Amino acid sequence: MVAVDGLELDVRPGECFGLLGPNGAGKTTTIEICEGLTPADSGEVELLGMRWDAHAGELRQRLGIQLQETQLSEKLTVMETVRLFRSFFRQGPETSEVIGLVHLEEKRNSRVGGLSGGQKQRLALACALVGNPDFLFLDEPTTGLDPQARRQLWELIEQFKLAGRTILLTTHYMDEAERLCDRVAIMDHGKVIALGTPRELIASIGVEHMVEFAAGTVAKALEVAALRRIEGVRDLRAENGNVQMQVTELHRAVPALLDELSRQGVPLTELRTHSASLEDVFVTLTGRHLRDE
Amino acid sequence: MSKEAVSATGLADHPLVQLTLMRFREFVREPEAIFWVFIFPILLAAGLGIAFRNRPPEVLGIAAVTPELAQSLRREKLLDVRQLSSDAAAEALRTGKVVLLAEPGPGGAVVYRYDDTNPEGRAAHMLADRAIQRAAGRVDPVASSERLMREPGSRYIDFLIPGLLGMNLMGSAIWGMGFAIVDARRKKLIKRLVATPMPRSYYLMSFGLSRLVLLWVEVAVVLGFGMLFFGVPLRGSLFDLSVLCVLGSMSFCALGLLIAARARTIEAASGLMNLVMMPMWIVSGVFFSAQRFPDVVQPAIKALPLTAAIDGLRAIMLQSANLVQLATQLAILGAWLIVCFTLAMRLFRWR
Numbered sequence: 001m002v003a004v005d006g007l008e009l010d011v012r013p014g015e016c017f018g019l020l021g022p023n024g025a026g027k028t029t030t031i032e033i034c035e036g037l038t039p040a041d042s043g044e045v046e047l048l049g050m051r052w053d054a055h056a057g058e059l060r061q062r063l064g065i066q067l068q069e070t071q072l073s074e075k076l077t078v079m080e081t082v083r084l085f086r087s088f089f090r091q092g093p094e095t096s097e098v099i100g101l102v103h104l105e106e107k108r109n110s111r112v113g114g115l116s117g118g119q120k121q122r123l124a125l126a127c128a129l130v131g132n133p134d135f136l137f138l139d140e141p142t143t144g145l146d147p148q149a150r151r152q153l154w155e156l157i158e159q160f161k162l163a164g165r166t167i168l169l170t171t172h173y174m175d176e177a178e179r180l181c182d183r184v185a186i187m188d189h190g191k192v193i194a195l196g197t198p199r200e201l202i203a204s205i206g207v208e209h210m211v212e213f214a215a216g217t218v219a220k221a222l223e224v225a226a227l228r229r230i231e232g233v234r235d236l237r238a239e240n241g242n243v244q245m246q247v248t249e250l251h252r253a254v255p256a257l258l259d260e261l262s263r264q265g266v267p268l269t270e271l272r273t274h275s276a277s278l279e280d281v282f283v284t285l286t287g288r289h290l291r292d293e
Numbered sequence: 294m295s296k297e298a299v300s301a302t303g304l305a306d307h308p309l310v311q312l313t314l315m316r317f318r319e320f321v322r323e324p325e326a327i328f329w330v331f332i333f334p335i336l337l338a339a340g341l342g343i344a345f346r347n348r349p350p351e352v353l354g355i356a357a358v359t360p361e362l363a364q365s366l367r368r369e370k371l372l373d374v375r376q377l378s379s380d381a382a383a384e385a386l387r388t389g390k391v392v393l394l395a396e397p398g399p400g401g402a403v404v405y406r407y408d409d410t411n412p413e414g415r416a417a418h419m420l421a422d423r424a425i426q427r428a429a430g431r432v433d434p435v436a437s438s439e440r441l442m443r444e445p446g447s448r449y450i451d452f453l454i455p456g457l458l459g460m461n462l463m464g465s466a467i468w469g470m471g472f473a474i475v476d477a478r479r480k481k482l483i484k485r486l487v488a489t490p491m492p493r494s495y496y497l498m499s500f501g502l503s504r505l506v507l508l509w510v511e512v513a514v515v516l517g518f519g520m521l522f523f524g525v526p527l528r529g530s531l532f533d534l535s536v537l538c539v540l541g542s543m544s545f546c547a548l549g550l551l552i553a554a555r556a557r558t559i560e561a562a563s564g565l566m567n568l569v570m571m572p573m574w575i576v577s578g579v580f581f582s583a584q585r586f587p588d589v590v591q592p593a594i595k596a597l598p599l600t601a602a603i604d605g606l607r608a609i610m611l612q613s614a615n616l617v618q619l620a621t622q623l624a625i626l627g628a629w630l631i632v633c634f635t636l637a638m639r640l641f642r643w644r
Contacts, residue, residue, distance in 0.1 A: 037488060037644065060490035067488065071480035075322040076315060087311040088489040111322075131490070 004029045004190045007043075016157070016167040018181030020174060020278060022288075026190035027170035028068055031139050034168065035065050048134055061090055064133030066124050068140045068170075074113030078104050081112055082126050089131030102126045102156060118149025125156060136160060138169040142176060154179060174278035186282060193285050202276050205284045207234050207246035211253065214242050214270040215261070223264055230256045235284075246276070246284075308491055312499035317506065319473065330465045330507070334515050338450075338457050341580075342523050345449040353417040355393040356382040362395050362403065365428035369420050393417040395425070451526065454519035455610050456579040459603035461515055462538060463545045463573065465507070467566055470500055470549030475562040484644040493643065501546050508542050529609035533616050537609060537623070541602040544626045547633035548598065554640040573599040601625040 004026040011017040019027045032038040036052040102122040142150040186194040232253045235246040247253040357363035363376040386394045392413045398404040407414035519525035556562040577599035605622040608614035
């Protein structure tokens with residue numbers, strides 16, 4: 001089975017690079033090939049000017065890795081866990097310093113088994129940071145966390161960005177990629193289907209805003225063709241009375257839409273607008289939503 | 294060992310020390326593991342020791358219907374004599390409360406009433422008659438004396454304790470390795486560890502090291518219990534016993550490592566562990582002598598690591614053998630250690 005095929009990526013020093021895609025897109029396979037944990041059938045990985053076959057020992061000293069779904073030993077305390085991981089690296093910050101970095105001071109003597117999901121994830125991050133890595137790999141760092149825990153983790157990752165570390169992260173949350181990543185590769189079915197800064201990618205679909213509305217039940221059907229003729233409407237999808245429109249100029253398109261709906265005698269039950277996001281990029285490129293499982 | 298790691302952060306922060314500490318903490322913080330390794334063998338030894346203990350000679354209850362008879366019979370210490378009326382004595386005999394009834398017969402004779410198909414009745418008859426005859430002045434023509442065989446070393450418990458010790462060495466090593474490794478693999482902890490610069494051999498060595506520490510406690514618990522409560526002897530040297538225990542434990546660790554080398558689930562590993570250990574529990578002479586099996590299979594039984602360990606332990610404890618006399622057993626254990634460890638290193642699944 002081929003999970004990833006013909007991938008060419010170039011992560012620049014000091015940037016945060018995101019692999020964004022739905023589950024099964026090949027993100028984890030890609031990052032684990034980079035981490036030297038999964039051998040690639042073909043191709044080359046070069047990190048910090050080194051290669052896995054020649055410099056594995058040195059590379060391991062300089063990489064910080066967080067795997068998806070690692071369960072650290074539940075019987076150990078936070079302190080003991082970080083100290084264990086610290087012992088593998090030649091150099092790096094003190095155990096207590098790393099625990100401070102991820103804000104787990106209060107939990108330092110708690111068993112890992114008693115931590116919340118967010119705390120466990122921060123501990124996993126601490127274990128990735130003990131060697132003061134030049135390059136940080138984060139595989140789905142916030143999957144399964146509640147919104148508050150996610151925001152906490154984002155703040156931590158932003159601090160490491162400011163410290164000038166290179167980060168490669170995978171995520172299937174488009175808001176996470178937009179917020180954290182300098183550049184994003186959108187993956188689907190083992191291939192990169194778009195690559196660039198979040199801003200570039202959003203601009204590439206040629207729309208700035210999305211307008212969604214739901215129409216109430218009326219005697220005659222909605223005249224979709226008339227909606228398409230509204231100025232600034234680029235694309236339009238209608239299904240089950242829900243209509244999604246890509247528009248360039250929100251301030252012109254919305255009044256025109258309201259006029260047209262009242263002319264047709266269609267009552268609005270819902271109206272939403274948002275700026276175009278990476279989600280819309282993915283939908284535009286694949287016709288599917290990121291979260292469709 | 295990496296010099297830099299030692300000089301940078303001190304010996305306590307050497308990866309091997311930290312990994313061993315992890316193993317150690319995981320073990321002592323698991324109450325169930327403590328039970329199976331320390332408490333269970335004691336319960337087993339206590340239960341079997343009591344079940345197969347050498348009982349004191351049984352005292353037989355008999356009845357006598359006259360004070361004179363009762364007085365003569367009470368000189369025999371193995372008889373518990375009750376003086377009862379004729380009716381009460383007959384009733385006691387019928388209901389089995391006494392096994393023999395002595396009553397005066399015609400002309401100064403003594404009549405014994407008992408069930409001659411009951412061994413206790415026959416024994417009571419011989420003892421009672423001897424007591425009556427001696428009380429009446431009989432002198433035995435041949436002088437005799439008795440020497441009782443009850444000294445430590447020849448009882449079942451003396452046979453059992455080395456067997457349990459060997460079984461415990463095997464169980465704690467194989468279970469300890471097997472479950473811990475498969476659990477760490479299932480939780481992706483092994484994968485996470487190999488994503489660090491940790492030398493892989495340290496990970497495997499840490500299991501052996503933590504075993505070497507726990508081993509002393511386990512051996513002391515079982516041995517101490519046997520010696521203290523049952524007076525089981527340790528006739529050979531403690532040093533020889535220690536060497537044998539260490540080598541045995543390391544061989545079983547290597548076997549455990551091999552069993553856990555590829556398994557991904559606890560179920561698969563448990564099955565394999567039982568498959569390996571169960572036959573040895575039966576044929577290696579834990580509870581009864583391995584000699585009971587046919588001669589044809591003896592060489593195969595002798596080649597098993599548990600047989601070698603238990604034979605060695607028994608020889609040291611009961612026959613004060615030394616290590617030179619146990620060269621065969623040590624060689625067998627050493628071979629298992631090397632072969633299993635080499636294979637395990639090749640087969641080990643690191644993810």
